[in-house]
Amino acid sequence: xxxxxxxxxxxxxxxxxxxxxxxxxxxxxxxxxxxxxxxxxxxxxxxxxxxxxxxxxxxxxxxxxxxxxxxxxxxxxxxxxxxxxxxxxxxxxxxxxxxxxxxxxxxxxxxxxxxxxxxxxxxxxxxxxxxxxxxxxxxxxxxxxxxxxxxxxxxxxxxxxxxxxxx
Amino acid sequence: xxxxxxxxxxxxxxxxxxxxxxxxxxxxxxxxxxxxxxxxxxxxxxxxxxxxxxxxxxxxxxxxxxxxxxxxxxxxxxxxxxxxxxxxxxxxxxxxxxxxxxxxxxxxxxxxxxxxxxxxxxxxxxxxxxxxxxxxxxxxxxxxxxxxxxxxxxxxxxxxxxxxx
Ligand SMILES: [Zn+2]
Ligand SMILES: [Zn+2]
Numbered sequence: 183x184x185x186x187x188x189x190x191x192x193x194x195x196x197x198x199x200x201x202x203x204x205x206x207x208x209x210x211x212x213x214x215x216x217x218x219x220x221x222x223x224x225x226x227x228x229x230x231x232x233x234x235x236x237x238x239x240x241x242x243x244x245x246x247x248x249x250x251x252x253x254x255x256x257x258x259x260x261x262x263x264x265x266x267x268x269x270x271x272x273x274x275x276x277x278x279x280x281x282x283x284x285x286x287x288x289x290x291x292x293x294x295x296x297x298x299x300x301x302x303x304x305x306x307x308x309x310x311x312x313x314x315x316x317x318x319x320x321x322x323x324x325x326x327x328x329x330x331x332x333x334x335x336x337x338x339x340x341x342x343x344x345x346x347x348x349x
Numbered sequence: 350x351x352x353x354x355x356x357x358x359x360x361x362x363x364x365x366x367x368x369x370x371x372x373x374x375x376x377x378x379x380x381x382x383x384x385x386x387x388x389x390x391x392x393x394x395x396x397x398x399x400x401x402x403x404x405x406x407x408x409x410x411x412x413x414x415x416x417x418x419x420x421x422x423x424x425x426x427x428x429x430x431x432x433x434x435x436x437x438x439x440x441x442x443x444x445x446x447x448x449x450x451x452x453x454x455x456x457x458x459x460x461x462x463x464x465x466x467x468x469x470x471x472x473x474x475x476x477x478x479x480x481x482x483x484x485x486x487x488x489x490x491x492x493x494x495x496x497x498x499x500x501x502x503x504x505x506x507x508x509x510x511x512x513x514x
Contacts, residue, residue: 185412185415185416186412189407189411189412189415190404190405190406190407193405193407193411194404194405197405203408207408207410207411210407210411210415211411211414211415211418214415214418215418218418281394281398282398282401282402285394285395285398285399286402300399304396304399304400304402305399305400305402305404306404328360329357329360329361332360332392332395332396332399333356333357333359333360333388333392335395335399336388336391336392336394336395337388337391339391339394339395340387340388340391
């Protein structure tokens with residue numbers, strides 16, 4: 183089913199965009215409503231997944247712009263999600279857990295376009311080409327955004343755990 | 350090279366896609382510069398960590414709501430789209446020719462309901478091929494005179510088949 187296959191991708195994208203579980207749920211529903219009413223616009227030469235994720239991305243960006251959400255609202259971290267997903271499970275060593283948490287939170291400090299690129303490429307495993315198609319920019323732009331984003335995250339990580347690096 | 354110049358090469362360095370000369374320069378710089386070493390180590394951690402982040406599962410309550418959307422919108426989209434994500438079976442190519450033919454008839458004699466029925470019967474062929482054919486039919490407007498007579502007979506056969514059920 184369309185829902186089974188694509189809901190996880192949309193939901194994850196929405197979650198990383200809003201960083202609120204509730205908001206991500208609402209937005210996922212809105213995107214699916216939009217999807218079913220926009221199917222007519224889908225053309226055979228388009229990659230369906232990319233088309234759908236582009237629709238999702240546009241919806242997220244439009245909504246965010248329209249509502250002018252406070253950044254702090256999106257910065258709220260849902261630790262429950264991390265725990266549930268096993269990210270903070272005890273099998274992960276303390277340091278590893280800490281690094282994960284820092285990186286997870288640091289994602290929020292990236293600009294929207296950089297964050298979306300990282301989420302699609304690094305977290306969702308899309309290729310450079312797919313990411314470029316979804317975000318509707320050249321592959322070179324995606325590569326430099328990902329490069330920049332990761333470096334930014336690396337610096338934020340360094341800021342958060344300086345004592346370890348010094349030894 | 351300056352730290353700034355090295356920095357922008359670090360991802361490519363970790364990906365192993367630098368030229369031998371660039372690689373040498375980066376490594377020479379790293380030996381001398383603890384700042385860039387540290388950044389490299391953090392970058393490596395970031396890359397690994399990002400890859401390890403799990404997909405967040407869709408809450409069942411949300412999935413339930415999403416399932417209900419297609420039902421509400423049913424009239425607006427072809428039923429075969431519901432099979433969108435069905436795995437593609439192996440026999441797809443075999444029947445593809447037949448489908449293409451059907452589509453050319455579709456444009457020839459646009460009996461949409463009839464062809465929709467036929468396409469529905471072919472659902473198990475998998476979405477991508479059907480969808481591309483379908484949209485092809487939607488976008489191409491072939492004038493009846495322009496299509497060779499040889500296509501008309503199979504179309505008749507198809508029509509007869511459709512009447513049977
Ligand atoms: Zn996120
Ligand atoms: Zn340096």
